[in-house]
Every structure is written in C-alpha cells, then in structure tokens.
Amino acid sequence: MALPILYSYRRCPYAMRARMALSYAGIRVEIREIALKDKPAHMLQVSPKGTVPVLVLADGKVIDQSLDIMVWALQQNDADGWLAADAVRSQQLIAENDGAFKQNLDRYKYAIRFPEQPAEYYRSAGEQFLAKLELQLQSGDFLFGNSVTLADIAIFPFIRQFAAVDPSWFETTDYIKLKYWLQRLVTSALFEQVMAKQPTYTD
C-alpha cells in the first residue's frame, strides 16, 4: 500500500515537530522535501494555503497543521505517553510559542526587516517566554516532568532557532535548565534522524 506523503521542509520548525512525532509513532511516510519558492502542484492542490508540513494519508485525507499531524501520529501510537501531560497547560504553552513567541522570534531573527526597534528589543520580548519555560523546567528535565511530552517536541525547534540567532549571547544567559533541555533535545537520536538531508522533490 502507498505510504502517506509528508510535504516537508527540513529547516522548518513546524515540519520538524511533525517529522519527530511521525517518527516516534513509527509511522512510515514518504517525505517530500520541497523548495519553498517552488512548491509542488500536488501539495498546493491538496492544501492551497501553501505551508508545510502537509500530510496526505493513503485514503486521501489531508492534515495540514503541524500540531494536528502530531496529535494524529500520537493517536496511532504513543508508547512513551507524549499525550499524557496536562493537556490544557500544554496547549497554552504551545499556543504562546506559536503566537507571541514566534512573532518575536521572527522579528529578532530578521530584525533588519523590522527597523522600528533594535534586535535586542525583540530578543527581550522573546525572553519572556524563555523565562516562563525556565520556570516550567524547575520541576523536571522536561516541560511536564521528567519525560518528554508533546509540548517539548512542539516547542524546542523554535527555541533552537532563537538560540541560534546569537549563540554566544544565549550561552551567557542564566536559563540553565532551558539550555540543558535544549541540548538534550537537539542531540537526541530522534532529532538527528529527522534532520537527515533529503533530496528536493519536484513533481
């Protein structure tokens, strides 16, 4: 039977979280690594909004929001209980990540395009979320205790990007638990596996 298709972009944090959940759940997919500037016609046909990730199941069903792909994958198989965390608090943290934090991340990363304020301004705004995560990590190595849950995987690709804007600055910060958390997730076998390079797909 044909594998589900995942339209993906290696460096996209939304696609990273989807690939990690699919891989963790043991769901084999055909990964189609796209060029954002030249999106495949089939992808746009099934999901005209034109963002990755997009999952096309064997029965034709399309899931085109990264969190929905994660939840769908975990509903198939969630051996380590990624869905076990406090669902309301988990959703709140992810919503803050995808909302205000992502906006500050983009402004910090591309500060030249947002000249109203210096990069440090956007960085400080983003730091409010880092401080919240640091607090959340005081009671365990992961956001909801001592094992990985959905929120860790949904959020860390964005924190990785934030840290990478100015790694030497990030290194000087006092987010001790957060740095350890990020380091563990970035060096995990699961992350390394989903970051393997793929040839670009063209249809």
Ligand SMILES: N[C@@H](CCC(=O)N[C@@H](CS)C(=O)NCC(=O)O)C(=O)O
């Ligand atoms: N809400 C979407 C956001 C996905 C998203 O914005 N992906 C970016 C790449 S990181 C994208 O495809 N942008 C379209 C483009 O750059 O043309 C999700 O969670 O899947």
